[in-house]
Amino acid sequence: MVAAVPRPGDAGPLPVVVVTIHNALEALDACLASLERTLPAGAKVLLADDASPDPRINPMARGWCYRSALDARYVRRELNMGYPANCNAAFAETGEADVVLLDSDTVVTPGWLQQLARCAAGDPRIATATPWSNNADTCSFPRLGEPNPAPGHPETLAEAAAMSSPAWPDIPAAAGFCMYVRRAALRQLGGFDAATFGIGGGEQDDFSLRAAAMGWRNVLCDTAYVVHQGGASFGALDLPPDGDNLGRLLARWPGYHEQVARFLLDDPLRPHRARLQENLEALQRSGPQRDLFG
Template sequence: MAELPIVVLPVGSDDVALDACLAALEAGTPPGTRLWLADDACAGPRGCAVIEHWMAHTRLRADYTRRQRTIGEVAHLDEVLTACGDADVAVLAPDAVPLPGWLERLAACLASDGSIASATPWSNAGETAGWPRIGEIAPMPRDPARLARAAARMPATHPELPAAVGHCVLLRGSARQRARGLDAESYGSWCAGLIDLSLRLAGLGWRNVLCESAFVARPVEGVPFEGDMDRLAVRWPDWHARVACFLMRDPLRATRAELADLFATVGPPEPQPDLFPVTVDDGPVAASPARP
Protein backbone atom coordinates (compact mmCIF):
# COMPACT_ATOMS: atom_id res chain seq x y z
CA MET A 1 0.00 0.00 0.00
CA ALA A 2 1.33 3.46 -0.92
CA GLU A 3 2.39 5.73 1.92
CA LEU A 4 -0.19 8.31 2.88
CA PRO A 5 0.46 12.01 2.28
CA ILE A 6 2.27 14.14 4.83
CA VAL A 7 -0.08 16.02 7.15
CA VAL A 8 0.91 19.59 8.02
CA LEU A 9 -0.75 21.31 10.97
CA PRO A 10 0.22 24.97 11.41
CA VAL A 11 0.10 25.47 15.18
CA GLY A 12 -2.05 28.38 16.33
CA SER A 13 -2.38 30.26 19.61
CA ASP A 14 -5.66 28.57 20.68
CA ASP A 15 -4.53 25.69 22.90
CA VAL A 16 -8.08 24.37 23.35
CA ALA A 17 -8.54 24.07 19.56
CA LEU A 18 -5.08 22.52 19.28
CA ASP A 19 -5.95 19.89 21.89
CA ALA A 20 -9.20 19.02 20.05
CA CYS A 21 -7.43 18.83 16.69
CA LEU A 22 -4.69 16.52 17.99
CA ALA A 23 -7.26 14.25 19.66
CA ALA A 24 -9.22 13.99 16.40
CA LEU A 25 -6.05 13.28 14.45
CA GLU A 26 -5.10 10.49 16.85
CA ALA A 27 -8.57 8.93 16.63
CA GLY A 28 -9.15 9.28 12.90
CA THR A 29 -5.75 8.92 11.22
CA PRO A 30 -3.86 5.65 10.60
CA PRO A 31 -0.93 4.93 12.95
CA GLY A 32 2.44 5.80 11.41
CA THR A 33 1.09 8.69 9.33
CA ARG A 34 3.66 11.45 8.94
CA LEU A 35 2.60 14.64 10.73
CA TRP A 36 4.44 17.94 10.91
CA LEU A 37 3.37 20.33 13.66
CA ALA A 38 4.73 23.63 12.36
CA ASP A 39 4.82 26.45 14.91
CA ASP A 40 5.50 29.98 13.70
CA ALA A 41 6.23 31.04 17.31
CA CYS A 42 2.46 31.10 17.95
CA ALA A 43 1.86 28.51 20.68
CA GLY A 44 1.90 29.74 24.27
CA PRO A 45 3.17 27.78 27.29
CA ARG A 46 0.00 25.70 27.59
CA GLY A 47 -0.04 24.96 23.87
CA CYS A 48 3.57 23.78 24.06
CA ALA A 49 2.62 21.56 27.01
CA VAL A 50 -0.29 20.08 25.02
CA ILE A 51 2.07 19.27 22.15
CA GLU A 52 4.74 17.78 24.41
CA HIS A 53 2.26 15.48 26.15
CA TRP A 54 0.60 14.43 22.88
CA MET A 55 3.96 13.77 21.17
CA ALA A 56 4.91 11.41 24.01
CA HIS A 57 1.86 9.21 23.44
CA THR A 58 0.84 9.48 19.77
CA ARG A 59 0.89 6.54 17.36
CA LEU A 60 1.51 8.95 14.46
CA ARG A 61 5.00 9.67 13.13
CA ALA A 62 5.00 13.25 14.34
CA ASP A 63 7.59 16.03 14.32
CA TYR A 64 7.35 19.46 15.91
CA THR A 65 9.27 22.55 14.82
CA ARG A 66 9.09 26.05 16.28
CA ARG A 67 10.57 29.21 14.86
CA GLN A 68 12.31 31.65 17.16
CA ARG A 69 10.50 34.60 15.53
CA THR A 70 7.28 34.67 13.57
CA ILE A 71 7.49 35.27 9.82
CA GLY A 72 3.77 35.25 9.04
CA GLU A 73 1.11 32.67 8.24
CA VAL A 74 1.63 32.32 4.50
CA ALA A 75 5.41 32.72 4.53
CA HIS A 76 5.77 30.06 7.22
CA LEU A 77 3.45 27.59 5.50
CA ASP A 78 5.22 28.12 2.18
CA GLU A 79 8.52 27.40 3.92
CA VAL A 80 7.10 24.15 5.29
CA LEU A 81 5.58 23.07 1.96
CA THR A 82 8.86 23.81 0.19
CA ALA A 83 10.68 21.58 2.66
CA CYS A 84 8.25 18.76 1.77
CA GLY A 85 9.56 18.77 -1.81
CA ASP A 86 7.33 16.99 -4.31
CA ALA A 87 5.41 15.01 -1.66
CA ASP A 88 1.63 15.29 -1.52
CA VAL A 89 0.69 17.30 1.58
CA ALA A 90 -2.59 17.65 3.46
CA VAL A 91 -2.80 21.02 5.24
CA LEU A 92 -5.20 21.34 8.17
CA ALA A 93 -6.47 24.55 9.73
CA PRO A 94 -5.21 24.96 13.32
CA ASP A 95 -8.74 24.43 14.65
CA ALA A 96 -9.77 21.63 12.27
CA VAL A 97 -11.38 18.44 13.59
CA PRO A 98 -10.91 15.69 10.99
CA LEU A 99 -13.43 12.84 11.03
CA PRO A 100 -12.29 9.19 10.81
CA GLY A 101 -11.01 8.10 7.41
CA TRP A 102 -10.42 11.66 6.22
CA LEU A 103 -6.84 11.24 5.00
CA GLU A 104 -7.24 7.86 3.28
CA ARG A 105 -10.23 9.15 1.32
CA LEU A 106 -8.50 12.38 0.31
CA ALA A 107 -5.51 10.34 -0.85
CA ALA A 108 -7.77 8.04 -2.88
CA CYS A 109 -9.40 11.08 -4.47
CA LEU A 110 -6.04 12.51 -5.53
CA ALA A 111 -4.87 9.13 -6.85
CA SER A 112 -8.03 8.62 -8.91
CA ASP A 113 -7.29 11.36 -11.44
CA GLY A 114 -3.89 12.77 -12.38
CA SER A 115 -5.46 16.12 -13.30
CA ILE A 116 -6.53 16.82 -9.70
CA ALA A 117 -4.20 19.30 -7.98
CA SER A 118 -6.19 19.89 -4.81
CA ALA A 119 -8.84 17.88 -2.99
CA THR A 120 -11.04 19.58 -0.38
CA PRO A 121 -13.31 17.61 1.99
CA TRP A 122 -16.74 18.64 3.21
CA SER A 123 -16.98 20.82 6.28
CA ASN A 124 -19.69 22.39 8.42
CA ALA A 125 -17.74 25.64 7.90
CA GLY A 126 -16.54 24.94 4.39
CA GLU A 127 -17.90 27.83 2.28
CA THR A 128 -18.38 26.32 -1.20
CA ALA A 129 -17.68 22.86 0.28
CA GLY A 130 -20.12 23.43 3.13
CA TRP A 131 -22.50 20.78 4.46
CA PRO A 132 -25.40 20.61 5.21
CA ARG A 133 -25.75 24.10 3.66
CA ILE A 134 -23.55 25.90 1.18
CA GLY A 135 -21.91 29.14 2.22
CA GLU A 136 -23.05 28.93 5.85
CA ILE A 137 -21.42 28.01 9.16
CA ALA A 138 -23.33 25.10 10.68
CA PRO A 139 -22.79 23.69 14.19
CA MET A 140 -20.10 21.04 14.67
CA PRO A 141 -21.41 17.58 13.65
CA ARG A 142 -23.54 16.04 16.38
CA ASP A 143 -22.52 12.48 15.49
CA PRO A 144 -19.13 12.62 13.74
CA ALA A 145 -18.61 8.84 13.59
CA ARG A 146 -21.96 8.36 11.86
CA LEU A 147 -21.27 11.23 9.48
CA ALA A 148 -17.90 9.71 8.59
CA ARG A 149 -19.60 6.38 7.78
CA ALA A 150 -22.17 8.15 5.63
CA ALA A 151 -19.52 10.12 3.72
CA ALA A 152 -17.57 6.93 3.06
CA ARG A 153 -20.54 5.65 1.02
CA MET A 154 -20.68 8.66 -1.30
CA PRO A 155 -19.97 8.00 -4.98
CA ALA A 156 -16.64 9.37 -6.16
CA THR A 157 -17.53 11.95 -8.79
CA HIS A 158 -15.14 14.68 -7.51
CA PRO A 159 -16.99 17.78 -8.73
CA GLU A 160 -15.02 20.94 -9.45
CA LEU A 161 -14.82 23.74 -6.88
CA PRO A 162 -14.04 27.38 -7.67
CA ALA A 163 -10.96 26.96 -5.45
CA ALA A 164 -9.72 24.84 -2.57
CA VAL A 165 -11.00 25.79 0.88
CA GLY A 166 -8.84 26.43 3.93
CA HIS A 167 -10.31 24.10 6.57
CA CYS A 168 -8.37 21.27 4.93
CA VAL A 169 -6.84 20.63 1.53
CA LEU A 170 -4.69 17.90 0.05
CA LEU A 171 -2.21 19.37 -2.44
CA ARG A 172 -0.48 17.36 -5.15
CA GLY A 173 3.25 17.95 -4.72
CA SER A 174 4.18 18.08 -8.40
CA ALA A 175 1.40 20.57 -9.16
CA ARG A 176 2.29 22.73 -6.16
CA GLN A 177 5.91 22.88 -7.29
CA ARG A 178 4.97 23.73 -10.85
CA ALA A 179 2.86 26.64 -9.58
CA ARG A 180 5.84 27.74 -7.43
CA GLY A 181 4.01 27.46 -4.15
CA LEU A 182 2.26 30.14 -2.13
CA ASP A 183 2.66 33.85 -2.77
CA ALA A 184 3.89 35.08 0.60
CA GLU A 185 4.74 38.50 -0.81
CA SER A 186 1.13 39.34 -1.69
CA TYR A 187 -1.01 37.63 0.96
CA GLY A 188 -0.95 37.38 4.72
CA SER A 189 -3.67 34.78 5.38
CA TRP A 190 -3.62 31.11 4.43
CA CYS A 191 -7.16 31.23 3.04
CA ALA A 192 -6.24 33.99 0.56
CA GLY A 193 -2.92 32.40 -0.32
CA LEU A 194 -4.72 29.09 -0.98
CA ILE A 195 -7.31 30.72 -3.24
CA ASP A 196 -4.53 32.33 -5.26
CA LEU A 197 -2.61 29.05 -5.51
CA SER A 198 -5.77 27.21 -6.58
CA LEU A 199 -6.49 29.73 -9.32
CA ARG A 200 -2.93 29.51 -10.61
CA LEU A 201 -3.20 25.72 -10.63
CA ALA A 202 -6.46 25.93 -12.59
CA GLY A 203 -4.76 28.27 -15.05
CA LEU A 204 -2.11 25.60 -15.59
CA GLY A 205 -4.79 23.03 -16.43
CA TRP A 206 -5.19 21.30 -13.06
CA ARG A 207 -8.45 20.71 -11.20
CA ASN A 208 -9.54 21.78 -7.70
CA VAL A 209 -12.19 19.30 -6.57
CA LEU A 210 -14.44 18.25 -3.72
CA CYS A 211 -13.73 14.90 -2.08
CA GLU A 212 -17.28 13.82 -1.23
CA SER A 213 -16.20 10.91 0.97
CA ALA A 214 -14.17 12.93 3.51
CA PHE A 215 -15.28 15.41 6.17
CA VAL A 216 -13.26 17.81 8.31
CA ALA A 217 -15.18 19.87 10.84
CA ARG A 218 -14.29 23.34 12.06
CA PRO A 219 -15.92 25.68 14.60
CA VAL A 220 -15.48 28.81 12.41
CA GLU A 221 -14.43 29.82 8.91
CA GLY A 222 -11.02 31.24 8.17
CA VAL A 223 -10.82 35.03 8.08
CA PRO A 224 -8.61 36.75 5.49
CA PHE A 225 -6.18 39.42 6.59
CA GLU A 226 -6.98 43.04 5.84
CA GLY A 227 -6.34 43.79 2.17
CA ASP A 228 -6.09 40.15 1.07
CA MET A 229 -9.45 40.11 -0.73
CA ASP A 230 -8.63 43.38 -2.49
CA ARG A 231 -5.37 41.92 -3.76
CA LEU A 232 -7.18 38.82 -4.95
CA ALA A 233 -9.69 40.98 -6.83
CA VAL A 234 -6.88 42.89 -8.55
CA ARG A 235 -5.04 39.75 -9.62
CA TRP A 236 -8.19 37.75 -10.45
CA PRO A 237 -10.88 40.26 -11.53
CA ASP A 238 -13.56 37.59 -12.12
CA TRP A 239 -12.99 35.74 -8.83
CA HIS A 240 -15.81 37.27 -6.77
CA ALA A 241 -18.27 36.90 -9.65
CA ARG A 242 -17.33 33.24 -10.09
CA VAL A 243 -17.89 32.49 -6.41
CA ALA A 244 -21.20 34.37 -6.40
CA CYS A 245 -22.35 32.42 -9.46
CA PHE A 246 -21.34 29.13 -7.83
CA LEU A 247 -23.29 29.97 -4.68
CA MET A 248 -26.38 31.00 -6.65
CA ARG A 249 -26.36 28.02 -9.04
CA ASP A 250 -25.40 25.65 -6.21
CA PRO A 251 -24.24 22.74 -8.41
CA LEU A 252 -23.60 20.65 -5.27
CA ARG A 253 -27.23 20.76 -4.05
CA ALA A 254 -27.98 17.17 -5.07
CA THR A 255 -24.64 15.94 -3.72
CA ARG A 256 -25.30 17.52 -0.32
CA ALA A 257 -28.79 16.02 -0.28
CA GLU A 258 -27.35 12.58 -1.01
CA LEU A 259 -24.99 12.89 1.96
CA ALA A 260 -27.90 14.04 4.15
CA ASP A 261 -29.92 10.98 3.09
CA LEU A 262 -27.00 8.67 3.85
CA PHE A 263 -26.49 10.31 7.23
CA ALA A 264 -30.16 9.76 8.06
CA THR A 265 -30.16 6.10 7.03
CA VAL A 266 -26.65 4.73 7.64
CA GLY A 267 -26.58 1.98 10.22
CA PRO A 268 -24.28 1.45 13.18
CA PRO A 269 -20.71 0.27 12.61
CA GLU A 270 -20.25 -3.44 12.09
CA PRO A 271 -19.44 -5.22 15.36
CA GLN A 272 -15.88 -6.40 15.74
CA PRO A 273 -15.72 -10.15 15.05
CA ASP A 274 -14.24 -12.55 17.57
CA LEU A 275 -10.54 -12.98 16.99
CA PHE A 276 -10.65 -16.76 17.46
CA PRO A 277 -13.54 -18.92 16.16
CA VAL A 278 -14.96 -21.53 18.47
CA THR A 279 -14.31 -25.07 17.19
CA VAL A 280 -15.63 -28.53 18.00
CA ASP A 281 -14.48 -31.96 16.94
CA ASP A 282 -16.48 -32.01 13.72
CA GLY A 283 -15.19 -28.66 12.49
CA PRO A 284 -15.59 -24.93 13.17
CA VAL A 285 -18.90 -23.48 14.21
CA ALA A 286 -19.99 -19.87 14.13
CA ALA A 287 -18.42 -17.75 16.84
CA SER A 288 -20.67 -16.10 19.36
CA PRO A 289 -21.38 -12.41 18.71
CA ALA A 290 -18.75 -10.01 20.02
CA ARG A 291 -19.73 -8.32 23.27
CA PRO A 292 -18.96 -4.70 24.06
Protein backbone atom coordinates in the same frame (compact mmCIF):
# COMPACT_ATOMS: atom_id res chain seq x y z
CA MET B 1 -20.85 3.47 13.46
CA VAL B 2 -17.45 3.87 11.81
CA ALA B 3 -16.78 5.40 8.41
CA ALA B 4 -15.65 2.99 5.72
CA VAL B 5 -11.92 3.25 5.11
CA PRO B 6 -10.66 2.68 1.57
CA ARG B 7 -8.65 -0.48 0.94
CA PRO B 8 -4.86 0.04 0.94
CA GLY B 9 -4.72 -0.51 -2.82
CA ASP B 10 -7.19 2.31 -3.51
CA ALA B 11 -4.52 5.03 -3.20
CA GLY B 12 -0.80 5.55 -2.97
CA PRO B 13 1.16 6.62 0.11
CA LEU B 14 -0.67 8.83 2.54
CA PRO B 15 0.24 12.52 2.43
CA VAL B 16 1.98 14.30 5.28
CA VAL B 17 -0.49 16.07 7.56
CA VAL B 18 0.68 19.61 8.35
CA VAL B 19 -1.15 21.15 11.31
CA THR B 20 -0.73 24.94 11.20
CA ILE B 21 -0.59 26.37 14.72
CA HIS B 22 -0.87 29.80 16.27
CA ASN B 23 -2.16 29.69 19.85
CA ALA B 24 -5.69 28.16 20.26
CA LEU B 25 -4.52 25.58 22.82
CA GLU B 26 -7.88 23.90 23.48
CA ALA B 27 -8.73 23.61 19.78
CA LEU B 28 -5.27 22.22 19.06
CA ASP B 29 -5.64 19.63 21.82
CA ALA B 30 -8.94 18.43 20.30
CA CYS B 31 -7.42 18.38 16.80
CA LEU B 32 -4.42 16.29 17.89
CA ALA B 33 -6.62 13.87 19.81
CA SER B 34 -8.71 13.34 16.66
CA LEU B 35 -5.56 12.68 14.61
CA GLU B 36 -4.50 10.05 17.13
CA ARG B 37 -7.93 8.39 16.90
CA THR B 38 -8.17 8.33 13.12
CA LEU B 39 -4.72 7.97 11.55
CA PRO B 40 -2.88 4.67 11.16
CA ALA B 41 0.24 4.17 13.26
CA GLY B 42 3.27 5.68 11.60
CA ALA B 43 1.36 8.26 9.54
CA LYS B 44 3.47 11.40 9.15
CA VAL B 45 2.39 14.59 10.94
CA LEU B 46 4.20 17.93 11.10
CA LEU B 47 3.10 20.48 13.68
CA ALA B 48 4.09 23.87 12.23
CA ASP B 49 3.91 26.46 15.02
CA ASP B 50 4.12 30.04 13.77
CA ALA B 51 5.79 31.38 16.94
CA SER B 52 2.74 31.07 19.19
CA PRO B 53 3.12 33.49 22.11
CA ASP B 54 1.12 31.16 24.38
CA PRO B 55 3.88 29.39 26.39
CA ARG B 56 1.70 26.30 26.84
CA ILE B 57 1.73 25.40 23.13
CA ASN B 58 5.36 24.29 22.93
CA PRO B 59 5.36 21.73 25.77
CA MET B 60 1.92 20.41 24.87
CA ALA B 61 2.83 19.91 21.20
CA ARG B 62 6.22 18.37 21.97
CA GLY B 63 4.70 16.06 24.56
CA TRP B 64 2.05 14.90 22.12
CA CYS B 65 4.68 14.11 19.48
CA TYR B 66 6.69 12.13 22.03
CA ARG B 67 3.70 10.06 23.16
CA SER B 68 2.02 9.61 19.78
CA ALA B 69 2.01 6.38 17.79
CA LEU B 70 2.21 8.59 14.69
CA ASP B 71 5.44 9.72 13.03
CA ALA B 72 5.00 13.23 14.42
CA ARG B 73 7.37 16.13 14.85
CA TYR B 74 7.04 19.70 16.03
CA VAL B 75 8.67 22.77 14.48
CA ARG B 76 8.43 26.21 16.06
CA ARG B 77 9.27 29.29 14.04
CA GLU B 78 11.62 31.73 15.76
CA LEU B 79 9.54 34.71 14.58
CA ASN B 80 5.95 34.95 13.43
CA MET B 81 6.04 34.49 9.65
CA GLY B 82 2.36 34.75 8.78
CA TYR B 83 0.22 31.87 7.56
CA PRO B 84 1.43 31.73 3.92
CA ALA B 85 5.14 31.74 4.80
CA ASN B 86 4.59 29.19 7.59
CA CYS B 87 2.92 26.89 5.06
CA ASN B 88 5.72 27.44 2.54
CA ALA B 89 8.28 26.47 5.16
CA ALA B 90 6.24 23.34 5.91
CA PHE B 91 6.13 22.48 2.21
CA ALA B 92 9.94 22.57 2.21
CA GLU B 93 10.13 20.50 5.41
CA THR B 94 8.01 17.65 4.03
CA GLY B 95 10.28 16.57 1.19
CA GLU B 96 8.56 15.35 -1.97
CA ALA B 97 5.37 14.08 -0.37
CA ASP B 98 1.90 15.39 -1.02
CA VAL B 99 0.57 17.30 1.98
CA VAL B 100 -2.68 18.14 3.71
CA LEU B 101 -2.79 21.54 5.38
CA LEU B 102 -4.99 21.21 8.45
CA ASP B 103 -6.10 24.11 10.63
CA SER B 104 -5.78 23.51 14.34
CA ASP B 105 -9.50 24.25 14.87
CA THR B 106 -10.54 21.08 13.05
CA VAL B 107 -11.63 17.65 14.29
CA VAL B 108 -10.99 14.84 11.81
CA THR B 109 -13.04 11.68 11.40
CA PRO B 110 -12.39 7.99 10.61
CA GLY B 111 -11.02 7.43 7.12
CA TRP B 112 -10.64 11.12 6.30
CA LEU B 113 -7.00 11.03 5.15
CA GLN B 114 -7.37 7.80 3.19
CA GLN B 115 -10.40 9.26 1.41
CA LEU B 116 -8.45 12.39 0.46
CA ALA B 117 -5.56 10.25 -0.80
CA ARG B 118 -7.98 8.12 -2.80
CA CYS B 119 -9.47 11.27 -4.33
CA ALA B 120 -6.07 12.62 -5.37
CA ALA B 121 -5.08 9.23 -6.79
CA GLY B 122 -8.26 9.17 -8.88
CA ASP B 123 -7.14 11.95 -11.23
CA PRO B 124 -3.55 13.15 -11.68
CA ARG B 125 -4.91 16.58 -12.66
CA ILE B 126 -6.20 17.23 -9.14
CA ALA B 127 -4.07 19.90 -7.47
CA THR B 128 -6.22 20.42 -4.37
CA ALA B 129 -8.99 18.50 -2.63
CA THR B 130 -11.28 19.68 0.15
CA PRO B 131 -13.62 17.48 2.24
CA TRP B 132 -17.16 18.22 3.29
CA SER B 133 -17.46 20.17 6.52
CA ASN B 134 -19.96 22.06 8.61
CA ASN B 135 -17.99 25.28 7.95
CA ALA B 136 -16.23 25.26 4.57
CA ASP B 137 -17.78 27.88 2.26
CA THR B 138 -18.65 26.09 -0.98
CA CYS B 139 -18.06 22.69 0.68
CA SER B 140 -20.38 23.31 3.64
CA PHE B 141 -23.10 20.86 4.66
CA PRO B 142 -26.03 20.93 5.11
CA ARG B 143 -26.35 24.61 4.10
CA LEU B 144 -24.13 25.88 1.31
CA GLY B 145 -21.87 28.91 1.75
CA GLU B 146 -22.46 29.52 5.45
CA PRO B 147 -21.25 28.20 8.80
CA ASN B 148 -23.33 25.31 10.10
CA PRO B 149 -23.15 24.11 13.70
CA ALA B 150 -20.57 21.45 14.44
CA PRO B 151 -22.34 18.07 14.45
CA GLY B 152 -22.69 16.14 17.65
CA HIS B 153 -21.81 12.88 15.89
CA PRO B 154 -19.30 13.70 13.12
CA GLU B 155 -18.38 10.04 12.69
CA THR B 156 -21.91 9.43 11.39
CA LEU B 157 -21.45 12.13 8.76
CA ALA B 158 -18.10 10.62 7.83
CA GLU B 159 -19.73 7.23 7.38
CA ALA B 160 -22.51 8.75 5.29
CA ALA B 161 -19.97 10.52 3.06
CA ALA B 162 -17.93 7.35 2.59
CA MET B 163 -21.07 5.50 1.42
CA SER B 164 -21.24 7.62 -1.74
CA SER B 165 -19.71 6.65 -5.05
CA PRO B 166 -17.02 9.28 -5.45
CA ALA B 167 -17.69 12.06 -7.97
CA TRP B 168 -14.99 14.57 -6.95
CA PRO B 169 -16.77 17.60 -8.45
CA ASP B 170 -14.86 20.77 -9.28
CA ILE B 171 -15.04 23.80 -6.99
CA PRO B 172 -13.73 27.35 -7.55
CA ALA B 173 -10.98 27.07 -4.93
CA ALA B 174 -9.87 24.90 -2.05
CA ALA B 175 -11.20 25.70 1.42
CA GLY B 176 -8.07 26.09 3.47
CA PHE B 177 -9.25 24.52 6.74
CA CYS B 178 -8.33 21.10 5.29
CA MET B 179 -6.55 21.33 1.95
CA TYR B 180 -4.90 18.43 0.14
CA VAL B 181 -2.06 19.78 -2.04
CA ARG B 182 -0.37 17.64 -4.69
CA ARG B 183 3.43 17.97 -4.70
CA ALA B 184 3.57 18.06 -8.50
CA ALA B 185 1.36 21.14 -8.47
CA LEU B 186 3.61 22.76 -5.85
CA ARG B 187 6.64 22.09 -8.00
CA GLN B 188 5.02 23.71 -11.01
CA LEU B 189 3.29 26.64 -9.31
CA GLY B 190 5.52 27.33 -6.32
CA GLY B 191 3.99 27.72 -2.89
CA PHE B 192 1.71 30.40 -1.49
CA ASP B 193 2.39 34.04 -2.39
CA ALA B 194 3.58 35.24 1.02
CA ALA B 195 4.89 38.51 -0.40
CA THR B 196 1.41 39.54 -1.56
CA PHE B 197 -0.77 38.01 1.15
CA GLY B 198 1.37 38.75 4.21
CA ILE B 199 -0.06 37.46 7.47
CA GLY B 200 -2.74 35.53 5.63
CA GLY B 201 -6.04 35.52 3.82
CA GLY B 202 -6.52 34.83 0.13
CA GLU B 203 -3.34 32.85 -0.47
CA GLN B 204 -5.20 29.54 -0.81
CA ASP B 205 -7.69 31.05 -3.25
CA ASP B 206 -4.79 32.50 -5.25
CA PHE B 207 -2.98 29.15 -5.32
CA SER B 208 -6.14 27.39 -6.47
CA LEU B 209 -6.74 29.93 -9.23
CA ARG B 210 -3.14 29.70 -10.42
CA ALA B 211 -3.55 25.92 -10.49
CA ALA B 212 -6.76 26.14 -12.52
CA ALA B 213 -5.11 28.55 -14.96
CA MET B 214 -2.42 25.90 -15.57
CA GLY B 215 -4.95 23.13 -16.20
CA TRP B 216 -5.12 21.62 -12.70
CA ARG B 217 -8.36 20.85 -10.85
CA ASN B 218 -9.64 21.96 -7.44
CA VAL B 219 -12.22 19.43 -6.23
CA LEU B 220 -14.53 18.50 -3.41
CA CYS B 221 -13.62 15.13 -1.91
CA ASP B 222 -17.26 14.12 -1.49
CA THR B 223 -16.41 10.92 0.42
CA ALA B 224 -14.72 12.65 3.38
CA TYR B 225 -15.94 14.87 6.22
CA VAL B 226 -13.97 17.03 8.68
CA VAL B 227 -15.36 19.28 11.41
CA HIS B 228 -14.24 22.91 11.28
CA GLN B 229 -14.92 25.06 14.32
CA GLY B 230 -14.00 28.28 12.49
CA GLY B 231 -12.32 31.45 13.65
CA ALA B 232 -8.76 30.51 12.70
CA SER B 233 -8.93 30.25 8.93
CA PHE B 234 -9.97 32.30 5.93
CA GLY B 235 -12.80 31.55 3.54
CA ALA B 236 -13.39 32.53 -0.07
CA LEU B 237 -13.86 36.30 -0.32
CA ASP B 238 -13.93 36.68 3.48
CA LEU B 239 -10.33 37.34 4.34
CA PRO B 240 -9.50 38.60 7.84
CA PRO B 241 -7.17 39.42 9.50
CA ASP B 242 -5.51 41.37 6.66
CA GLY B 243 -8.42 43.27 5.13
CA ASP B 244 -6.33 44.52 2.21
CA ASN B 245 -5.93 40.98 0.91
CA LEU B 246 -9.39 40.88 -0.65
CA GLY B 247 -8.42 43.83 -2.83
CA ARG B 248 -5.11 42.19 -3.69
CA LEU B 249 -6.81 38.94 -4.61
CA LEU B 250 -9.42 40.62 -6.82
CA ALA B 251 -6.81 42.87 -8.45
CA ARG B 252 -5.04 39.72 -9.60
CA TRP B 253 -8.20 37.75 -10.35
CA PRO B 254 -10.90 40.33 -11.18
CA GLY B 255 -13.44 37.71 -12.22
CA TYR B 256 -13.21 35.65 -9.03
CA HIS B 257 -15.98 37.41 -7.12
CA GLU B 258 -18.40 36.74 -9.96
CA GLN B 259 -17.15 33.16 -10.31
CA VAL B 260 -17.88 32.38 -6.66
CA ALA B 261 -21.24 34.17 -6.76
CA ARG B 262 -22.25 32.21 -9.84
CA PHE B 263 -21.15 28.94 -8.24
CA LEU B 264 -23.25 29.65 -5.16
CA LEU B 265 -26.24 30.65 -7.30
CA ASP B 266 -26.05 27.68 -9.67
CA ASP B 267 -25.16 25.32 -6.80
CA PRO B 268 -23.70 22.40 -8.79
CA LEU B 269 -23.06 20.60 -5.49
CA ARG B 270 -26.79 20.37 -4.70
CA PRO B 271 -27.13 16.74 -5.89
CA HIS B 272 -24.03 15.77 -3.91
CA ARG B 273 -25.43 17.31 -0.72
CA ALA B 274 -28.74 15.54 -1.41
CA ARG B 275 -26.91 12.22 -1.72
CA LEU B 276 -25.10 12.85 1.56
CA GLN B 277 -28.43 13.69 3.21
CA GLU B 278 -29.98 10.48 1.85
CA ASN B 279 -27.08 8.45 3.23
CA LEU B 280 -27.48 10.10 6.62
CA GLU B 281 -31.17 9.31 6.71
CA ALA B 282 -30.48 5.69 5.77
CA LEU B 283 -27.98 5.39 8.63
CA GLN B 284 -30.39 6.98 11.08
CA ARG B 285 -33.16 4.58 10.06
CA SER B 286 -30.88 1.61 10.61
CA GLY B 287 -29.44 2.68 13.96
CA PRO B 288 -30.13 4.70 17.09
CA GLN B 289 -31.80 8.06 16.53
CA ARG B 290 -29.33 10.91 17.00
CA ASP B 291 -29.70 14.69 17.08
CA LEU B 292 -26.88 15.10 14.57
CA PHE B 293 -26.47 18.85 14.84
CA GLY B 294 -27.67 19.16 18.40
